[in-house]
Amino acid sequence: MALIDLFTRKPFALTPPAEAPEPRAWPEIGETWKPEGLRVAERYYNQAHAVVLVASTGQDPCGITYYLVACLGCHYLSTRTKYHSSYIRYALGQAAEAANTHASTCRALPRQLPDRPDDDTARGLLRSWVMAMPRRDLPLDLDLAEFDSGRLELQRTNEWICAELDALAAKRDDLLSARLDEHTGTVRFSILPPPR
């Protein structure tokens, strides 16, 4: 065998570990909702077969993905988990655990999924959230994650949100500023101090 053959042959298929679980299909109840701007990572079913979603809204500026948990039966929605004396955003494992815990006790029937709002309504929602944000004596970085608890309602992508924030910053430069972060190449928004 020529030496080159060693490099061009396909590697042997890896043998899966003997105890690897069979991939199981989720019970199919027809729920295929994929809200815009939310990447659904996992689905659980509550006691009445309503879906409990584990979904992400994207990555933070450091490239870390966080998750939220939302029940499509009752209105349970969680974006943070208690960690010692503070609340932190969910990593996938923590979100899955919270979803599973909720699903095992919730008996709410599947509710009507929210319709995707039209652009005017979505814009109004986003602006109302920005207006309601606390303002301090110094500019405050605005993290898109601040909107996580409204993303089931908003149903828009991060790109759409950034474009809207950019437009708002141009219109309300007393409230919001937009600047290009040279390190990440992304636009960062800040909530400005209130007028004196």
Ligand SMILES: [Zn+2]
């Ligand atoms: Zn529930």
